[in-house]
Amino acid sequence: MTSILKSEALTKYILETNAYPREHPQLKELREATLNKYTDWRRVMIVPVDEGQLISMLLKIMNAKKTLEIGVFTGYSLLATALALPDDGKASFPWINSSFDGASFYGSWDPFVACFLCPLWPRKFASHSQCLLVFVLEVVAINKILQVIAIDPDREAYEVGLPFIRKAGVENKINYIQSDGMIILSDLLSNERQEGEFDFAFVDADKENYINYHELLLKLVKVGGVIAYDNTLWQGIVAHSEHEEVENKYRDTMRNLNSFLASDSRIDPSLVSIADGLTLCRRLR
Ligand SMILES: C[S@@+](CC[C@H](N)C(=O)[O-])C[C@H]1O[C@@H](n2cnc3c(N)ncnc32)[C@H](O)[C@@H]1O
Secondary structure: OOOOOOOHHHHHHHHHHHHHHHOOHHHHHHHHHHHHHOOOHHHHOOOOHHHHHHHHHHHHHHOOOOEEEEOOOOOHHHHHHHHHOOOOOOOOEHHHOEOOOHHHHHHHOOHHHHHHOHHHOOOOOOOHHHHHHHHHHHHHHHHHHOOEEEEOOOHHHHHHHHHHHHHOOOHHHEEEEOOOHHHHHHHHHHOOOOOOOEEEEEEOOOHHHHHHHHHHHHHHEEEEEEEEEEOOOHHHHHHOOOOOOOOOOHHHHHHHHHHHHHOOOOEEEEEEOOOOOEEEEEEOO
């Protein structure tokens, strides 16, 4: 966890006074499991608690329902997001006497196979046609409940946080895709026709691609929606002059991004000096 504040005492004060006391129990458990698992530089990758709070607050104010998360790691910002989204997508089928989790059903069974197996199906459908009807309704429900599309090639890291996401009861709001962000965003645009479908996107992945993500996200996120870029102040190094010796390959990447976003007339930008710098971009057109 990184903070742009140069006062350790002030960082500690903010966390201890405001952030830790209001942290969701499973966010706390996920954060602690991440810190236990990773003892090297990766332990600072999860977003700080106060940044998680800000993202959560923003999503609630916006009443966001469908979001994108690029760069999941163990899932701290993802869990904060899933917790902030409304629960209205959860599918429930009282008439088959079970509360149905469509995402895990879809992940573990081929529904067509499930339909043909319906005489053996433990939920005891009255007939094959009832089973087919359930399948159709469930596919509709699945589309509704996949509220966060979360993309990261590192599935192993996601597995560290997954037990806490499950314990928090929000796994059904997440569609985790183990892949590269650019590939999936391009696919969402060209094959899935998801243009303007998302309320919010959080980008915390490969920094050198932020500008490329921006072009795709400006199509995927609706007008009035928000795209958030993490680490845009890069430990404050962005402010070092060119003559200063700075051994950091991302200094110029972030400086270029910040200048680009500041002059992009398609968005309304705000660079917030929280955590490692968080740039919020509201899509204007
Ligand atoms: C800083 S971490 C994300 C931290 C996360 N937001 C959290 O709160 O824990 C960056 C993540 O980006 C992922 N990443 C790197 N390249 C990527 C890419 N091309 N597409 C998607 N994710 C990528 C890494 O695997 C890593 O897990």
